[in-house]
Structure formats: C-alpha cells, structure tokens
Amino acid sequence: MKGLNLALGAAGLAAFLLLGEAVPRLGLVKDAYFPPTSRIAGALGDELADSAFWTALGDTLTGWAVGLAVAACAGVVAGVVISVVPYLREATASTIEFLRPIPSVALIPLAVLLYGTELRSVLLLVVYASFWQILIQTLYGVQDVDPVAEETARSYGLGTWARIRYVLWPTALPYVMTGLRLAAAVALILTITAELVIGAPGLGARIAVAQTSQAVPDMYALIVVTGVLGLLINVGARSVERRALAWHQSVRGEVAV
Amino acid sequence: MRRFLLRLVFVLTLPAILLAVWWAASDSSTDVYWPPLRTILKTFPDVWTVERLRTDAVPSILRLSAGYATAALVGVALGTVIGSYRRVRAVCEPVLEFLRAVPPPVLVPVIMLFAGIGHTMKILVIAIGCVWPILLNTVEGVRAVDSVMAETARSYGVTGLARLRHVVLPSASPQIFAGLRQALSIGIILMVISEMFAASNGLGFTVVQFQRGFAIPDMWTGILVLGLLGFLLSVVFQLVERRVLGWYHGLRATTRRSR
Amino acid sequence: MTFVKGQGMLDVRGLKKVYEGSGRRVEAVRDLTFTVDAGELVCLVGPSGCGKTTLLKCMGGLLTPTAGEVLLQGERVTGPPPGMAFVFQEYGRSLFPWMRVGENVELPLKQKGLSRSRRRELVADALRSVGLADAAGAYPWQLSGGMQQRVAIARALAYEPQVLLMDEPFAAVDAQTRADLEDLVRGLWRERGITILFVTHDIDEAVYLGERVVVLSASPTVVQEQLKVDLPDDRDQLHTRVAPRFAELRTHVYEQIQAAKRGTPRDAPEDAVKTDAPPPA
Numbered sequence: 001m002k003g004l005n006l007a008l009g010a011a012g013l014a015a016f017l018l019l020g021e022a023v024p025r026l027g028l029v030k031d032a033y034f035p036p037t038s039r040i041a042g043a044l045g046d047e048l049a050d051s052a053f054w055t056a057l058g059d060t061l062t063g064w065a066v067g068l069a070v071a072a073c074a075g076v077v078a079g080v081v082i083s084v085v086p087y088l089r090e091a092t093a094s095t096i097e098f099l100r101p102i103p104s105v106a107l108i109p110l111a112v113l114l115y116g117t118e119l120r121s122v123l124l125l126v127v128y129a130s131f132w133q134i135l136i137q138t139l140y141g142v143q144d145v146d147p148v149a150e151e152t153a154r155s156y157g158l159g160t161w162a163r164i165r166y167v168l169w170p171t172a173l174p175y176v177m178t179g180l181r182l183a184a185a186v187a188l189i190l191t192i193t194a195e196l197v198i199g200a201p202g203l204g205a206r207i208a209v210a211q212t213s214q215a216v217p218d219m220y221a222l223i224v225v226t227g228v229l230g231l232l233i234n235v236g237a238r239s240v241e242r243r244a245l246a247w248h249q250s251v252r253g254e255v256a257v
Numbered sequence: 258m259r260r261f262l263l264r265l266v267f268v269l270t271l272p273a274i275l276l277a278v279w280w281a282a283s284d285s286s287t288d289v290y291w292p293p294l295r296t297i298l299k300t301f302p303d304v305w306t307v308e309r310l311r312t313d314a315v316p317s318i319l320r321l322s323a324g325y326a327t328a329a330l331v332g333v334a335l336g337t338v339i340g341s342y343r344r345v346r347a348v349c350e351p352v353l354e355f356l357r358a359v360p361p362p363v364l365v366p367v368i369m370l371f372a373g374i375g376h377t378m379k380i381l382v383i384a385i386g387c388v389w390p391i392l393l394n395t396v397e398g399v400r401a402v403d404s405v406m407a408e409t410a411r412s413y414g415v416t417g418l419a420r421l422r423h424v425v426l427p428s429a430s431p432q433i434f435a436g437l438r439q440a441l442s443i444g445i446i447l448m449v450i451s452e453m454f455a456a457s458n459g460l461g462f463t464v465v466q467f468q469r470g471f472a473i474p475d476m477w478t479g480i481l482v483l484g485l486l487g488f489l490l491s492v493v494f495q496l497v498e499r500r501v502l503g504w505y506h507g508l509r510a511t512t513r514r515s516r
Numbered sequence: 517m518t519f520v521k522g523q524g525m526l527d528v529r530g531l532k533k534v535y536e537g538s539g540r541r542v543e544a545v546r547d548l549t550f551t552v553d554a555g556e557l558v559c560l561v562g563p564s565g566c567g568k569t570t571l572l573k574c575m576g577g578l579l580t581p582t583a584g585e586v587l588l589q590g591e592r593v594t595g596p597p598p599g600m601a602f603v604f605q606e607y608g609r610s611l612f613p614w615m616r617v618g619e620n621v622e623l624p625l626k627q628k629g630l631s632r633s634r635r636r637e638l639v640a641d642a643l644r645s646v647g648l649a650d651a652a653g654a655y656p657w658q659l660s661g662g663m664q665q666r667v668a669i670a671r672a673l674a675y676e677p678q679v680l681l682m683d684e685p686f687a688a689v690d691a692q693t694r695a696d697l698e699d700l701v702r703g704l705w706r707e708r709g710i711t712i713l714f715v716t717h718d719i720d721e722a723v724y725l726g727e728r729v730v731v732l733s734a735s736p737t738v739v740q741e742q743l744k745v746d747l748p749d750d751r752d753q754l755h756t757r758v759a760p761r762f763a764e765l766r767t768h769v770y771e772q773i774q775a776a777k778r779g780t781p782r783d784a785p786e787d788a789v790k791t792d793a794p795p796p797a
Contacts, residue, residue: 005347012348013355033370087267094268095275101491103442105449105461106483109468109476113290185358189446192360197450204363211366223363230358405609412576412602413624413675423623427614504614508657 035217043217044224053206057225060191060202063119064233067126068180068187075131075183076176079138080164089139100136104129104190105197112198122194122202129190130183134176141175142168177244181237188230203229292474297481300474305482309463314482317459320376321448324383328440332388333433336395337425346396357393361386361443365454374455379448386447387440394436398429431505434498441494445487460486524551525711526575526679530584533570544570546736548584552679557705557712559722561769562732562740563777568715571737572683575713576602588679598628601672605684607664611656611671617643618652621671628675642674643667645704662693666700673704679711686721695753698725702751719773723747723765724756731769733776740776743769 017037024031031039047053082088104125111121145168153167195204203226210219276294283293339345339353364382372378402425410416410424426433452461464479499506531548534541544567552558562568573579575586577596586593588600596602604610611620618639625635643649646666656664665685672680682701686694702725705712716722722729723745731740747761756762 008344008347009351013351015348016352029371090264090267091271095271098272098488101442101487102484103445103449103487105446105453106464106480106487108449108453109464110290110480112468113473113476189360189362189443193362193446193450196362196365197453207363207366211369216370219366223359223367226363227355227359230360231355234354234358403609405604405606406612408573408578409602409604409610409612412578412596412600413671414596414598414627415623416627419623419627423615424612427612430614504655504657507655508613511657 032216035220039217040220040224043215044221047218047221047225056201056203056206059119059200060195060204060229063122063126063191063194063200063202064184064187066119067123067191068130068184070123071127071130071183071187072134072180074127075134075179076138079135079142079172079176080168083139083142083168084160084164096132096135100132105193108194108197111194117198117200119200121198122191122200125190125194126187130187133183133186134179137175137179137182138172141172144175145171174241174244177241181234181241184233184237185230188226188233192226289471289473292477296474297477301478301481304475304478313458313460313463314486316376317448317452317461318486320379320459321383321444324380324447325387325440325444327380327384328387328391328444329437331384332391332436332440333395333426336392336433337399337421337429339392340396340399340429341425346400353389353393353396357389361447362450364447365451369455379451379456379459382451383444383447387444390439390443391433391436394432394439395429398432399425401432402428431502434502438494438498441490442487445490449483524587525554525556525589526552526713527587527590528571528575528584529587531571531574531581531586532583533567533574533579534582543736545574545581546738548732548737548739550730550739550742552711552713554678554711555709556727557702557714557725558728558730559726560713560715560730560732561717561719561722561773562737563734563773564717566732566735566776567737568717568732569683571732572602572681572713572715576600576681578602599678601675601677601680603665603668603672603680603682603685605687607661607668607685607688608657610668611664613655613657615655616652617648617654617656617659617667620656620667621652621674624671624675638674638676639670642670645673645707646670646700660693662689662697665689665697669697669700669704673708677710679713682712682714684716685714687717694721699753701725706749719766719769720757723762723769724751724753729765729769731772731776741772743772 020034020037020040022036023029024034024036035043082092107125107128111124115121115124149167149171150163153163158166191202192204192207194200195202195206196208197204199205199208203222207219207222207226210216210222280294283291284295286293339349361382364385368378368382368385372381406424406428410420415424448459449461449464452459453465456462460479460483464476464483467473467476467479528548528550531545532543533545534543536542548571560568560571570579574581575593577586577593577600580594588597591597612623615623621639621642622635625638630638639652640649643652646669648663648666648670651659651663651667656667659667668685686697689697698721701712701714704710714722714725716725726745729743729745731743732738733740743765745765747756747759747765
C-alpha cells in the first residue's frame with residue numbers, strides 16, 4: 001500500500017515536470033515567461049556550480065536560523081513567565097491579541113531606515129513574525145496542563161521551579177514543537193521576503209537580480225531552490241515534532257493561529 | 258458588574274502602560290528615525306484623510322478580498338475533490354507539498370512576468386499564495402471524516418451533494434478554518450509587498466513612498482495603519498469563525514471538561 | 517405488506533464475509549443462516565470479537581458479503597435499503613455535532629424527499645416517543661450519553677423503517693441509563709410493531725429484551741443455537757430479572773457462549789430448557 005502510494009506520488013511529480021516541459025514547448029505560454037523544465041534544470045545546474053549561489057544560500061540559512069533561534073528562546077521564556085506569574089496572562093491577553101496580527105512586513109520601511117541591507121534587517125522581520133507563533137503555542141500548551149497533575153505536584157511540595165521542570169514543561173513541549181514547526185515555515189517566508197524587497201544578501205536578493213536582468217530560467221531555478229528549502233524545513237520540523245509527540249498519549253488537534 | 262470592571266482593568270492596563278512608556282521615552286527624542294509619539298499622532302489625521310483612505314486603503318483591501326476569496330473557493334473545491342479520492346490524493350500530494358513549501362513572496366516576480374504590474378498581478382499573487390494552506394487543510398479535513406459518521410450518512414441514504422453539504426464539509430470545517438487563518442496572514446503579507454514592488458497606489462506603496470521621501474512621522478503612521486488593518490481583519494475573521502464553528506468550540510469544551 | 521407469507525422479514529442465507537488486505541485474510545463470518553419474522557424482536561449474542569458488527573453491517577447493506585445473501589422482504593440487499601434504520605454503538609460519533617438534535621433527526625427525512633410539514637410532524641413524534649420533546653434545539657454534545665443514544669433512536673424511528681438494526685447500542689452507557697433504554701426499546705417495539713434485530717454481548721440484556729435469542733459462535737462465526745425466550749410479554753427490570761425462568765434461560769445462553777468460545781460444535785439442548793427454536797432454513 002505504502003509502495004503504491006509512493007509510486008503514485010512519483011508519477012504525479014513526473015507528470016508535473018513533464019507538463020512544465022510540454023506547456024511552453026507547445027506554445028501554450030511564451031517560453032520567455034515560462035521556460036521548459038529542461039531549461040530550468042540547466043539553469044539550476046549553472047547555479048549549483050556558482051560559488052556566489054552557495055554564499056547566498058548560506059546567507060539565507062543564517063538569517064533563517066538565527067532569527068528562528070532568537071524567536072524560539074524569547075517565545076518560550078515569555079510564554080512560561082506569562083503562564084507562571086499570577087494574573088500576568090489576563091493582563092497581557094489584550095496586548096498579545098493586538099500585536100500578533102500586525103503584519104511583520106509593515107516593519108519593512110523601518111528596517112530599511114534603521115539597518116539598510118544588513119542581516120539585522122532580516123532578523124527584525126523574522127523574529128517579529130515567528131515569535132508570536134511560538135509564544136501562542138507555548139501558552140496553549142501550558143494551559144493544557146492537567147489540573148490533577150498540577151495539584152499532585154503541589155501536594156508533594158514541589159516548588160515553582162520543579163513544577164515547571166517536571167509538570168509544565170513536559171505537557172507544553174509538544175505544543176512548543178508545533179509552534180516551532182509553524183515558526184520555521186514563517187521564518188523562511190520572511191527571510192526570503194526581506195531579501196527580495198529590501199535587498200539584504202541571500203537567495204531572495206539573487207531572485208530579484210535575476211528578475212531585473214531578465215534571466216528568467218535562473219529566476220525559476222532559484223525559486224525551485226527556495227521550494228526545496230521550504231520542503232526540507234517542513235519535513236525536518238515535522239519529524240522533530242513527531243518525536244516530541246511520541247509519548248504524548250492524546251492526539252490533539254492543531255490550534256489555529 | 259465587579260467582574261466586568263476587573264476584566265476591563267486587565268484588558269486596558271498593559272496597553273495603557275505601554276503607550277505611556279512609548280510617549281514618555283520618545284517625547285524628547287531627537288533621533289529622526291524615532292520621532293516622538295506626540296508627533297506621530299499629530300501627523301496621523303493630516304496624512305490619513307478620507308481622500309487618502311479612498312485612494313490607498315480601499316484598493317488594497319479590495320485586491321486582498323478578491324485574491325483571498327478566489328483562493329478560498331478554489332482551495333476548498335479542489336481540496337474536497339482531492340481529499341475524497343485516495344488515489345488522486347496519492348498522485349497530487351508530493352507536488353502540492355512542494356508548491357506549498359515555496360515561500361509565497363517569490364511569486365511576485367514570476368506573476369509580474371505574466372500579468373504585468375496591474376491589479377491582476379496583485380490579485381493573482383494573493384490568490385496563488387493563499388491557496389495552498391487552504392487546499393492542503395481541506396484535503397486533510399475531508400480525508401479525516403469520522404468512519405461512524407460516514408456510515409451513518411450512508412445507512413440513512415444521505416449521499417451525493419447532501420452528503421457533501423451536511424456531512425463532509427461541516428466535518429472538515431475546523432481544518433478548513435485553520436487553513437483560512439494561515440492564508441489570511443499570508444494574504445496580508447502579499448498585499449503589502451506586491452504593492453511595494455510595483456504599484457501606483459495602495460498601503461504598501463504609500464508607506465514605502467514615505468520612507469523613500471524620509472517623511473519619517475508619516476511612515477510611522479503608515480506602519481500604524483497596516484498594524485490596525487491586520488488587527489481588524491483578524492477580529493473579523495474571529496467573529497466569522499466563532500459563528501461558523503460555534504458547535505466545534507462547544508464540543509471541544511465539553512470533551513475537555515469530561516476528560 | 518408485499519412480501520410472501522412464510523418468508524421472513526429478514527432472511528440471512530449462507531452469509532460469509534472474508535476481509536482481505538495487505539496479504540492477510542481474515543474470515544470474520546463463515547456461514548450464517550437465520551430468519552427474522554415480521555414484528556419480531558431478535559437478539560444476537562456471541563463472544564466478543566465474533567463478527568457481530570460485521571454481520572449487522574452486511575445486513576444493513578454497509579458491507580458486501582463475500583458469499584451468501586441478505587433478503588429484506590424477499591428483496592436482495594445490495595446497499596443501505598430505505599426500509600432499514602441503523603443505531604450505532606458510538607452515539608457520540610453517529611450524531612453530527614454541527615447539527616442540533618432536531619436537525620439530526622430531520623436530515624434523513626429531507627433525503628427521503630418528505631414535505632416540510634410531514635418532516636416536522638415525524639421529528640416531533642419521534643422525539644416525544646423517546647422522551648426528548650424539549651431537546652430539539654440543543655446540540656447533541658450538550659446532552660448526556662444516554663440522551664444522545666435516545667436521539668439516535670429517535671432518528672431511526674422518524675425514518676419509519678420496517679426493520680431496526682441496533683449494534684450494541686447501550687454498551688457505552690452506565691447501568692441505570694441502560695436499564696431505562698432497554699425498557700424504552702421494548703416499549704417502542706410493542707407500541708409500533710417494528711422488527712428489531714438487536715446485537716449485544718450482554719447475555720442478560722439479550723434474554724430480557726428478546727423474543728428470541730440467536731447465539732453466535734466464536735469467529736469464524738456460525739449460528740451456535742437459537743432459543744425462544746418464553747417469558748411473558750410484560751417485562752420489567754424488577755420482576756423479570758429475578759424470575760426463575762429468566763435465570764434458567766440466561767444460564768443456558770451463558771453455557772452456550774462458553775461452549776462457543778471453546779469451539780465445541782453446537783450442543784444438544786439441555787433437558788432443563790425446552791427449546792422450540794425454528795429449525796434453520
């Protein structure tokens with residue numbers, strides 16, 4: 001069954017690539033706008049041989065990883081503190097509800113003025129966007145702590161720190177992992193956006209250059225690279241999440257954020 | 258009454274403190290990039306006149322609505338078809354996973370090739386960027402219709418369109434709304450950056466114009482407007498979601514309590 | 517009634533169901549033959565995991581048998597027939613949580629193409645019969661488990677079936693609710709004259725409810741024994757369950773099920789119990 005699904009999926013992918021080859025060749029769209037698969041593959045080969053491409057990939061990954069790490073630490077710490085300190089949750093709820101939906105791209109002009117095309121520009125957008133994903137999931141996770149477990153811990157005289165360590169954190173961990181998965185995807189989107197719009201060095205900037213210099217196949221090749229990057233990040237994050245979930249007996253629905 | 262007042266205090270205190278801190282800290286600011294909040298607020302009514310809202314905010318919101326609605330329709334319809342047939346799903350899944358993983362902003366240069374820099378480009382960018390989370394969540398939700406519910410429907414002769422309308426889509430609706438929620442934030446991002454790239458009006462265009470012209474307080478008011486728009490759209494979304502998924506929240510609250 | 521006299525309301529003939537998947541072959545039901553007459557209340561009991569649910573789903577047209585056939589009023593069942601209603605064990609998953617109680621009961625009637633006024637009449641009548649006349653506007657998940665199963669029963673009643681198939685409907689409710697629901701089913705049966713096939717793993721429940729008990733063997737399933745329950749028609753939880761005859765019958769069924777679990781082929785009926793079960797067709 002699994003083998004069949006794999007074969008069907010491979011067939012689907014092959015059909016997709018073939019379609020990409022056939023549509024411009026048959027003249028259904030102009031191949032100046034939509035080059036056939038083979039030409040994109042050729043351009044991809046050229047990119048892979050170019051050291052500037054690897055530098056750009058490194059820049060993108062750096063922006064993504066540093067931004068995600070900062071957001072994750074800040075989000076988890078803030079989430080736990082808000083949940084543990086009495087009344088802090090109620091007091092911060094309205095502020096969080098207001099700040100969270102503010103689109104991080106609104107900060108682009110500010111980032112340009114403050115940091116120009118430096119890495120810090122990218123980080124400002126990435127951290128702002130991914131922080132909320134992790135914070136919200138952490139809050140949900142802590143809210144899910146079984147009151148009986150919490151009372152048991154209290155009745156055995158566990159202190160605040162021990163309760164966080166042994167009751168709160170294990171319950172919240174799967175949620176934090178879900179937050180991390182969502183944040184990883186968002187962080188990539190914002191990294192590429194910042195590079196594309198602001199011109200901070202990286203794959204996004206390379207796409208913008210390819211666009212302005214009319215190197216259409218290269219542009220598509222770079223887009224494919226960002227897609228593969230996104231896919232790898234998704235798959236990686238999901239497998240990490242599954243490992244964190246393995247011991248968690250209840251299968252819970254994903255919280256929409 | 259007392260509880261209501263207490264809640265009001267909780268809701269208002271922190272925002273009030275934050276605003277006060279911003280006000281006080283920036284009041285004597287001479288840094289051009291961080292103008293005093295006083296200046297920003299004073300600039301606000303001058304910049305965001307009714308005329309300005311009509312020429313910039315309305316086109317942005319219309320384009321966002323058109324793209325988002327298209328994505329929702331196409332995503333739910335296609336997702337229902339793909340989710341209903343196991344084989345179709347197996348064929349499409351890898352391709353869809355890849356397309357979803359492509360960061361949506363890179364669509365802007367691609368769509369510009371095809372559709373120029375007009376309204377069509379922006380609507381297409383928003384629609385194509387938003388469709389994947391909706392599509393994939395719909396597939397997941399339609400696939401996961403409970404087996405007992407499906408058998409109940411079958412044994413009582415609920416088939417065809419009625420099954421779709423009364424059983425499959427409601428059962429998938431929590432998942433569909435999760436997708437719509439993700440798509441909304443992507444849609445706003447795409448609305449803004451497609452206007453930053455190439456436009457003659459729109460919120461994204463205006464904010465970048467202010468920044469390029471070093472009209473810093475004006476730029477700050479633009480950031481505030483974008484933030485406000487994001488917040489308002491999220492409130493509207495939540496209202497709709499509460500209404501449509503009222504049963505789901507009730508059900509979850511009941512199972513949570515009985516656990 | 518259009519069916520030929522002498523034929524049952526429901527005929528199960530040589531039914532066999534084999535599940536095949538990923539190289540494994542599971543024979544759930546081997547060879548089942550029995551008949552349910554019009555207006556009868558028949559209970560099917562058997563050891564757990566003996567394919568009772570498979571059998572019921574084949575009868576309801578939800579599964580296609582590997583061999584043999586099911587006849588409803590002489591007509592071969594190939595898909596869910598309009599004259600049959602199903603009550604599932606998992607009431608929580610069988611009622612649609614996004615519909616109010618009234619809408620849940622009404623949905624199948626809409627599919628039947630009944631007029632609005634007729635639908636309203638049937639829904640109100642069915643909900644009244646199960647004692648939930650006031651609950652039409654509530655959501656199922658706002659009700660207790662027993663009440664939810666009542667809604668499922670009301671939905672089946674409103675469908676106006678000739679045959680009601682019930683798959684361990686009370687397995688997931690507490691003991692007291694269960695007793696109430698048993699009396700409800702018997703009451704509805706006597707009042708409305710529907711044919712009911714009731715699957716259970718609870719021997720007491722089978723004897724208390726049934727006019728006849730069909731004992732199934734362990735998987736792969738055959739009919740172990742058929743037993744007529746010669747208790748009076750008026751039954752109540754207090755007196756029927758302590759009647760000596762009740763005790764004899766339940767002991768007998770219990771022994772049959774034990775024998776079924778050991779895999780002993782059908783015993784000759786014991787002296788203590790005079791069976792006049794109809795001979796298998």
